[in-house]
Amino acid sequence: MTRLCSIPAQARRPLVRSSLKQMSRFSTSSRTCDYADTLQNLKIGAHTRVLFQGFTGKSIASTATANAKESLEWGTKIVGGVKPGFDTSHLGLPVFPSVRAARMRAQPDATAIYVPGNQTAKAIEEAIEEEIPLVVAVAEHVPIHDMLRIHSMLKSQSKTRLVGANCPGIISPIGRCRIGFQPLPCFAAGNIGIVAKSGTLSYETVASTSRAGLGQSLCVGMGGDPLAGTNFVDALNIFEQDPDTEGIILVGETGGTAEMDAAEWIKDYHKRTSNPKPIMALVGGVYTPPGRIMGHAGAWTAPGEPNAKAKYEALERAGAVMVDHPEKFGELMKTLLTTRGRLQGTTSTNGFNQRRGLHTMRRVTPGRKGACQPQQTRSIYVKPFQALDMLREKSIPVNETAHSDVFLSLTIDRTALSPCILASTSTGFEPEQTGRFPFAYEGTDFSKDHSLVEAIASHLQLPAAAYDNLARLLQGLWQIFREKEAYILEVRANVTNKFEVRDARFGFDDAAFRSAGRQQEVQQLRNLAEEVVEEVEAEKDGIVYIKLEGAGSIGTLVNGAGLAMNTVDALTIHGGRCANFLDTGGKATTETVKASFRLITSDPRVKAIFVNIFGGLTRCDMIAEGIIQAFRETKMSVPVVVRLRGTNEALGQHLIASSKLPLEVYDGFEAAAHRVIELAGDRKHYY
Template identity: 30%
Template sequence: MQVIFLSFRVHKYSYTWSLRICFHFELNSLCTWSTPRRWLNLQEYQSKKLMQESGVAVQRFYVADSASEAQEAAKRLDAKEIVLKAQILAGGRGKGVFDSGLKGGVHLTKDPVVVGELAKQMLGFNLTTKQTPKDGVKVNTVMVAEALDISRETYFAILMDRAYNGPVMVGSPQGGMDIEEVAASTPELIFKETIDIIEGLQEEQALRMASNLGFKGSLQRQAADQIKRLYDLFLKVDATQVEINPLGETPEGQVVCFDAKINFDDNAEFRQKAVFAMDDMTESDPTEMEAAKWDLKYIGLDGNIACFVNGAGLAMATCDIIDLHGGKPANFLDLGGGVKERQVYEAFKLLSADPKVEAILVNIFGGIVNCAIIANGITKACRELELKVPLVVRLEGTNVHEAKRILSESGLPITSANDLDDAAQKAVAAIKK
């Protein structure tokens, strides 16, 4: 198996937008897209709660939002050792730093009183990790869990694979580390098992995967049972991925899911109302949240030229060509395909509300998108919002001649561009006047 990961970086900006893209060779890849923001964000304890409800073996845990609650939860656990985890939607918590001075968002202790003292330095304070903004993220909740020893760690995941038009199990006896590193250095330790979506996960498949993960004797049967329960969860919540790293073995002979990442099919929201109601939006950027309401993909950058584009690839190209001509993008905004005039209006509303924006560049290639709809949305937005900054528009594709007529007859100060390069040069020149 060969897995290639490409990272696209909008260079020279403080914000990096990375895409993990897996190209399929031989036995296919291990993952799908990884975007800057999952549409549904669950905290660790929420994922574990879903697993618990499906009979998956996880550590005993409680959730607390005050130091006294955390201390009381530690007493109720009555465990040999307790792990206290700050709950934020970012990785690297263990090596993070709080603005209270406390180092580490994950702590082990045997004393419930210490749990309370540590929680005091976590709750209400910002935790900064390698995946958070520079000022960190405020911690409002902590998870107090039983700490279990792990004698062996494995990796297990179920994910939707386009090459097989259905779910695939992926496992490795090398868990507790980056699965990408395992795939690159020791590909022979990656095992895949396709699941017939009609027939479901078979007993022999679960046992074979448990054996490949290195479970022996009675633990093999126990691991197979956990695998089947995880598949039941995968179907139950309309997941696109359930990743357990590590799926561990304890000295006492238990198979436990110690950490989990669950991705969900956004199109199943109408079926999964209870799950989507758990969405934690407290850490989301308000502008991104407003954009999401109108089905717009928005990411704020630190430049001064707003980008209004359809398609992620075209948006990245637009950001890069602006930079090439000496400008800096103020955002990444993807309209998508089935755009309506109201979305165009709301997009302009978001862009014009950003005080950093000194010019707006519209770059539309109409395939699915009707350029005339974009043009009508633009003219409506310019009039009603009384747009004050220069506007450069490049349109190409479906109904483009009608779109250009609408713009030219609008009487609005809109600068037309022939192509992307021309548009970028005109947008950069507009802010230098």
């Protein structure tokens, strides 16, 4: 593989929004380095020397050991690992006592961080200090404020590039270099560049391009973290310059503005390029409910951000070819490449062949209940009166009878990778009435930095007499934001006299408690008795379950947040009505499937269940055995359609088809979707 040693300045065209300009204006420190200079570090290949942080031990480190074995056998050049205080060996490779020792003795080009979420920031910081060119952080549930601090560091340097956190990693099938936990059997060397927020949707996309004989050049897992170290525009810049990449696929989802930034980049790319590489895209979460966190930590829409439908439409207007399901990418991309004269031959399909649906109908055996270990976390919104009490503690005037003149939100800016203030005269934070003011995480003091206060006041058209009271309110919000690790603080305020707050809505990062043991007093404000019973029960079983409103008749069971969002979308587009969103997490074990079946069937609206599983690291035959066992041990009264794809998919489908249980199994989404919609009685089946 050709190594990209440098990217011309004109090729590095990340979208520069007014918010980024404002952040540089209001930052308390001058910026001498450009994080964009690290883009070239994404171009991994056979040359890349990979280090593992968290190489040995228990839990996630044991996963790293298995991952390292697979990657070594595949051809990845792993030069060793790090275990603090130990100078030994593992898997025939050196284990260094520190990242510094590893840098000096092994000279790694990249490091894969396999430590729990509460240790991830420290591990990233060590890598930044040693100027490791590429850092890939795979852990979920990294506290948001840990990442805000890390991004403050990243923006002050130009040596280290971050991918993640909460991502599957980055992989070069051409160079046989895997830094992450992607399922290798899905990949084939080829010419399609893929960048995705969702792990499971990216695997579906990869499998589709492999089945079409196209293969992949480079796949970047942007990840589902709210503050991703590498975004769509970063990857698009790499794909544009990469001679191995002939087609580009982008997989987005609800939350943030990265897809809108990508749409602007695509629009500009098409204007300045005579024969552009074809770009296809998908956006998950079009039909999921607003205001909810959809499995991924970053899958939520903040005030002023576009919803998934708006992102879909923006990408389509920019010239991306849109699909509603990732299995459609492969053949459509092949057509686009052929039409534009870019098809350079096809690759082995790695056994990913389309087959007709297999199905059988039999009787079911009731069984016993089970349980599994919690894995997912959720964010916490406190009651309005609790939020107002926090403001009173900061001596902020509160008057619940006052009228509202202005609306303020202290949240995170996912493009600027920093905190920001949204200031609006509109309760809905409509874009034309809302100002966005990012600022530095370190060193900001609203009581002293009146340039930022004045800019916000000017946008709101406040009189000069109100500046001090506005500064006092902003400083109080900023103190709560940092002290209690919030991710969104919204207030409605009256601008007269004391700048009184009428109402407040505060959201806090639960990962700070679940991963790091911080913010216990905030955690205790949560009242489980007032939450949806099924959703609380699901959390105990490590499942994200959201009951959808309306007359939904199809229960969904999916492994992966992005795939779960897309499943709801695609079934709705096909005419179905979904009763729930359900993400079992990365793995669909017997216990999670049993718990999921119980949750779904507790909803009397459900007339049929759609199990949509992509087997990545967990093979399809193992997943099939888990589904069969869970079905036998759970008293079922509704028909179940199973779509099973991925590693060992043929064997998994055969196991279910021959199980003599009332399970219908398919490999293609379209046929499975039509069948479950027919069984649910949502509309007539037209096959």
